[in-house]
Amino acid sequence: MKMSKGKASGPYRSAISGRYVTTAHGKASPGTTVHESRGKSGSSGDHYRSAISGRYVTTDHGKRSPNTTVKEK
Numbered sequence: 469m470k471m472s473k474g475k476a477s478g479p480y481r482s483a484i485s486g487r488y489v490t491t492a493h494g495k496a497s498p499g500t501t502v503h504e505s506r507g508k509s510g511s512s513g514d515h516y517r518s519a520i521s522g523r524y525v526t527t528d529h530g531k532r533s534p535n536t537t538v539k540e541k
Contacts, residue, residue, distance in 0.1 A: 483524035
């Protein structure tokens with residue numbers, strides 16, 4: 469995957485690395501990316517991050533594992 473330096477390349481963030489990825493990659497990998505809006509708050513809603521690995525996890529996983537995930541707004 470090619471990443472641009474300095475600027476975010478799209479409104480998608482990798483759930484694995486936490487880095488921004490291109491829009492094309494985000495749309496092609498919906499299971500491993502989080503879509504973030506560029507609106508006022510800069511977020512498309514709540515996200516969950518593993519407290520163990522620091523990686524983004526799915527909402528379902530976050531809700532099932534409240535002791536090992538952190539809910540981010």
